[in-house]
Amino acid sequence: MSKLYKFFNCRLLRDGALIREDLWIRSGKILDPREVFWHEKMQADVEIDCGGLILAPGFIDVQINGGFGVDFSTPSDVMKEGVMKVAKGLLQHGCTSFCPTVITSEESLYKKVLPSIRRTPGGAHGATVLGLHVEGPFINPDKRGAHKEHLIKNLENINIKDLENFYGSLDDVSIITIAPEVAGDMDIITKLAKRKIVVSVGHSTADLTIAERAAVKGATFITHLFNAMLAFHHRDPGIVGLLTSTEIPVPIFYGLIADGIHTHPAATKIAHRSHPKGLVLITDAIISLGLPPGVHQFGPQTIEMHNEKATIAGTNTLAGSVASMDECVKRFRKMSGCSVVEALEAATLHPAQVLGIQDQKGTTNPGADADLILLDDSLTVHATFIAGNPVWLKKAGFVSRLIEAKFNLPRNILH
Numbered sequence: 362m363s364k365l366y367k368f369f370n371c372r373l374l375r376d377g378a379l380i381r382e383d384l385w386i387r388s389g390k391i392l393d394p395r396e397v398f399w400h401e402k403m404q405a406d407v408e409i410d411c412g413g414l415i416l417a418p419g420f421i422d423v424q425i426n427g428g429f430g431v432d433f434s435t436p437s438d439v440m441k442e443g444v445m446k447v448a449k450g451l452l453q454h455g456c457t458s459f460c461p462t463v464i465t466s467e468e469s470l471y472k473k474v475l476p477s478i479r480r481t482p483g484g485a486h487g488a489t490v491l492g493l494h495v496e497g498p499f500i501n502p503d504k505r506g507a508h509k510e511h512l513i514k515n516l517e518n519i520n521i522k523d524l525e526n527f528y529g530s531l532d533d534v535s536i537i538t539i540a541p542e543v544a545g546d547m548d549i550i551t552k553l554a555k556r557k558i559v560v561s562v563g564h565s566t567a568d569l570t571i572a573e574r575a576a577v578k579g580a581t582f583i584t585h586l587f588n589a590m591l592a593f594h595h596r597d598p599g600i601v602g603l604l605t606s607t608e609i610p611v612p613i614f615y616g617l618i619a620d621g622i623h624t625h626p627a628a629t630k631i632a633h634r635s636h637p638k639g640l641v642l643i644t645d646a647i648i649s650l651g652l653p654p655g656v657h658q659f660g661p662q663t664i665e666m667h668n669e670k671a672t673i674a675g676t677n678t679l680a681g682s683v684a685s686m687d688e689c690v691k692r693f694r695k696m697s698g699c700s701v702v703e704a705l706e707a708a709t710l711h712p713a714q715v716l717g718i719q720d721q722k723g724t725t726n727p728g729a730d731a732d733l734i735l736l737d738d739s740l741t742v743h744a745t746f747i748a749g750n751p752v753w754l755k756k757a758g759f760v761s762r763l764i765e766a767k768f769n770l771p772r773n774i775l776h
Contacts, residue, residue: 363387363388364406364407365397365405365406365407366385366386366387366406366408366409366749367383367385367386367407367408368384368409368416368733369408369409369410369411370410370411370412370413371383371411371413371414371415371416371735372414372415373416373417373725374415374705374725375725375726379701379702384725384733385405386731386749387749388749389749390728390729390749391726391727391728391729391730393727393728407767407768408767409764409767410760410763411735412760414735414736414737414743414760415701415705415735415737415738416735417709417736418457418705418710418722418723418724418725418732418733419455419457419458419709419722419732419733419734419745420454420455420456420458420686420687420690420708420709421457421458421708421709421712422451422456422460422643422644422646422686422712423491423494423536423641423643424496424536424585424643425459425460425462425644425646425650426462426463426464426645426647426648426659426681427443427447427461427646427647427648427650428450428646428647428648428649428650428651429651430652430657431444431648432648432659433463433474434464434466434470434474434660435660436470436473436474439473439477439478440473444461444477444478444481445486445487447459447461447487448481448483448486448487448489448490449488450487450650450651451488452487452488452745452752452753453745453753454685454687454742455686455687455734455736455742455745456687457488457489457746457747458483458489458490458491458732459488459491460490460491460492460493460494460535460536460716461493462493462495462496462645463478463493463494463496464496464507464659464660465496465497465500465508465509465513466498466512466660466661468527471495471528473529475493475495475528475529475530475533475534476533478493478533480492480533482748483732483748484747484748484750484752485747485750485752488747489722489732489747491716491718492534492535492716493533493534493536494535494536494538495528495537496508496538496563496564497512497538497564498512498513498514499513499514499516499519499537499539499544500539500563500564500565501540501542501543501564504540504565504590504591505564506589506678506680507659507679507680508564509662512661515543516539516544516545516549517543517544517545519549520549521549524553531558534558535559535716536560536582536715537558537560537561538561538562538563538584539560539561539562539563540562540563540565540566541567541574541575541580544575547574547575547578550579550580553579554578554579554580555579557717559581559715559716559717560580561580561581561582561583561616562575562580562582562583562600563584563585563600564584564590565590565591565600566590566591567590567591567599567600568591568597568599569598569599569602569603569606572599572602573602573606576603576606576609576610576613577608580613582614582616582641582715583613583615585623585645586600586601586604586615586617586624587624587628587632588618588624601632603615604632604635604636604639605635605636612636612638612639613636613639614639614641614711615632615636615639615640615641616645617629617632617642617643617693617707618643618689619642619689619690619692620644620682620683620684620688620692621684622669622670622679622684623645623679626696626697629696633697633699633703634697638711639711640707640711641708641711641712641715642686642707642711642712643689643712644686644689645681645682646681646683646684647659647664647671648664649664649666649671649681649683650682650683650685651685652666652683654667659671659680659681662680664681666683669683671683686708687741687742690704690708691740693707701738701740704740705736709722709723709724710724711723730748731746731748731749733745741755742755743760743761744761744764751764751765
């Protein structure tokens with residue numbers, strides 16, 4: 362039988378609260394302690410003292426375009442193990458799962474990239490790949506942001522088979538961003554939802570009526586709220602109005618880039634107070650994440666990065682974020698004034714709910730994957746675990762030596 366691990370002296374994030382409770386793990390899964398005590402009557406093989414830190418699920422990023430010099434919309438980057446380079450780099454930021462995101466591109470590029478990025482379990486090699494987020498090309502050119510206008514296409518009269526032929530494959534696609542106003546009768550939304558593909562509305566000029574119709578058809582997510590959509594207006598709040606709409610079948614989830622650049626603190630606070638249970642922190646990070654300031658290539662666009670701000674060269678158009686998920690969690694908490702629990706759940710439970718995997722990811726409930734992070738009260742990550750195994754430890758962190766010893770790890774190998 363596999364070893365039984367016990368994490369103690371921690372504040373465990375569970376069911377919307379931080380509780381003083383031990384966490385038991387075996388074979389990469391979180392166990393019900395009652396089964397261990399009452400039925401198996403087992404003692405832990407290994408006990409890990411968490412030093413009073415917060416023990417939470419690992420972060421999940423459902424919209425990230427690249428990082429560490431890798432762009433998911435560049436075939437050469439993807440073919441050269443670029444996805445795994447990003448997956449490895451994310452561990453230091455407490456991110457244990459992510460959806461590589463491909464922006465509006467040529468049809469030939471999709472056929473190269475999409476079949477090359479597969480759902481992949483995480484481990485010491487990097488974070489889990491949860492499937493692709495395909496952002497475009499079926500968006501509105503008037504709200505294209507950093508997307509190339511000549512590559513944008515209309516979705517009207519296109520069926521599932523047409524999409525499969527266009528993209529090359531939908532097998533490993535988890536999310537598709539579309540502008541509902543370019544989707545005709547929007548039946549394609551229903552068909553995608555039946556395929557268990559999350560439809561997200563974004564890069565759109567849709568008014569609230571159109572946005573509500575998309576939600577009725579099966580759209581359940583909003584791509585980077587406030588960005589690349591009609592501005593909120595008191596007589597027609599547009600897509601933003603979905604946060605409080607009573608005309609949709611289920612509450613909407615919405616992505617928010619809390620880097621302090623894409624969304625003003627006041628807007629962040631308004632969104633959170635309007636619909637806190639639907640807020641999903643995303644980085645929307647690009648190739649420049651983890652790189653020094655300068656000029657970088659993002660898909661077909663040239664990007665300039667200065668003072669933590671990335672723009673299309675020669676313009677003021679934002680091209681994505683360069684903030685990591687742990688930084689977004691910290692900044693979101695500060696901007697919104699929310700609790701530690703709310704900040705953490707926006708990067709763990711809520712993205713898992715968007716993807717329908719909340720029984721496996723984003724939770725510390727029994728039966729879930731033991732993808733975990735240890736954080737201090739400032740929400741700085743001290744350790745990252747996948748399937749119960751340490752995959753990154755903060756250098757000189759006060760728990761790193763304890764964990765290295767308990768797991769028989771070479772000193773500093775994971776820093």
